Amino acid sequence: MQDTSINASFRDDLIEALRRTPKSISPKWFYDERGSDLFEAITALPEYYPTRTEATLLARIAPELAAGIPDGAALVEFGSGASAKTRILLDAAPQLSAYVPMDISVEALDAAARRINADYPALEVWPVAGDFTHPISLPDEVAGRPTVGFFPGSTIGNFGRDGAEVFLRTVRTLLGERASLIIGADIVKDRATLERAYDDAAGVTAAFNLNLLERANREAGADFDLDAFAHRAVWNEALERIEMHLVSLKPQVVRIAGQAFLFGEGETLHTENSHKFTEAGFEALAAAAGWRLGRSWISPAPEFAVFVLNPP
Ligand SMILES: C[S@@+](CC[C@H](N)C(=O)[O-])C[C@H]1O[C@@H](n2cnc3c(N)ncnc32)[C@H](O)[C@@H]1O
Incomplete structure (x- = not known):
């Protein structure tokens, strides 16, 4: 690793x-082994709508997302945690050749990478343990492949406005000029x-x-x-x-x-x-970071969005 x-x-x-x-x-310090386990417990709580809502939305739109993923691409996931929602994409897009999960929680990353390896034997799995607010690079093994970024969980919402812009700009540089980014973001509500x-x-x-x-x-x-x-x-x-x-x-x-x-x-x-975001606010944020908002889907209430960001 x-x-x-x-x-x-x-x-x-x-x-x-x-x-x-x-x-x-910074909230990044929540995620030691116990913190990662507690976060997984939160995702199953009746009050915590984001995980359920996003997973349901992803399952509904997976064929459309998969249609935009090039043959042989590497899927690069930021803050992958248990890699649970990833499976929705992996199942819908068998043309993916590699999966690069990135997380600051080494224990959670290691366990998730082992499970994905076992369940998707045709997929190469190259985990990267690290802090994505610091300089990061892709594993040499995926060099030259088309890349698609995946950033679910509304983790983008943990940054301030400037931090989110810097992160999105960094991701564009990391993934390459032609990459797209599938990103989950929670929507302003009551x-x-x-x-x-x-x-x-x-x-x-x-x-x-x-x-x-x-x-x-x-x-x-x-x-x-x-x-x-x-x-x-x-x-x-x-x-x-x-x-x-x-x-x-x-x-x-x-x-x-x-x-x-x-x-x-x-x-x-x-x-x-x-x-929390509005669609217009997210589009402006993406544009400031050098991305163009492609497709967007927003679930019925409680509203949660999946956006696809493309090169401008
Ligand atoms: C809100 S959870 C989302 C987990 C999962 N992607 C999901 O959608 O359920 C945030 C994840 O990002 C990771 N994380 C938070 N800050 C990070 C950082 N600075 N660098 C790398 N990973 C980070 C955490 O360890 C955790 O797994």
Whole structure:
């Protein structure tokens, strides 16, 4: 497996996050082995509509997506996780010769790559463990093949506007001038549906959010008191994003590697943004990054979109 720049800097990032005002950290640190397992549990929750809705939509449009995939192409997936939705494309497009899953969670990537290898013996599988916000390259083995990008799960929504544009531009360079990109994006909708999806009754999303602090204690030498923080998910209508926070339930001091950080009562560590899109907004974002919006499909409510981006 190709390995780029994983996990070298969790502690440094955490220290920087806690020095900021307001305190905020990248959601990429959610995905240790337990975080990836918790995310998979979230995808099955009744309140969490995105995974189900996107998978149903992908299954409906798979023949149309497959028709746009060249013979012998390599499918390159960003943030592939369990590679579950990938199977919909692999089943519909047997002309694919290779699959390149990329993820920061080495354990999840490794397990998914092994399962895909076993279930699709004619397909070459070349996993890339790495952080796609850092420079990445494709495995030499797929050089010269046509490429198609796949970025489901509305993971694009975890970037800010500038970060999303930079990412989409980087992907275009990585995949090559003639590549297309199939991308799943969640659509702006009513507050109640959104907030329920990120604050489920069973508390799985809360456990996912709090796992960041457990990971900090395990891997970064922090001493977070897990009972003194609570999960909060709130729809920020002006910025069209769900925000996840960890709220300090009392004034407290957290220590990491000999450094002390003060939390006031009610102060939060902002752990994730999940931006929601309109079709017009997404088209403008894609254009700014050098892509042209080709086809788009939007599911019935709760609305979720699959867009195909093409070269301009
Ligand atoms: C919201 S989940 C989506 C998983 C899957 N694609 C789906 O649609 O269900 C985000 C995935 O992206 C991965 N990820 C998040 N940030 C990443 C980064 N900076 N570099 C590489 N992978 C990342 C996570 O490990 C996780 O598997």
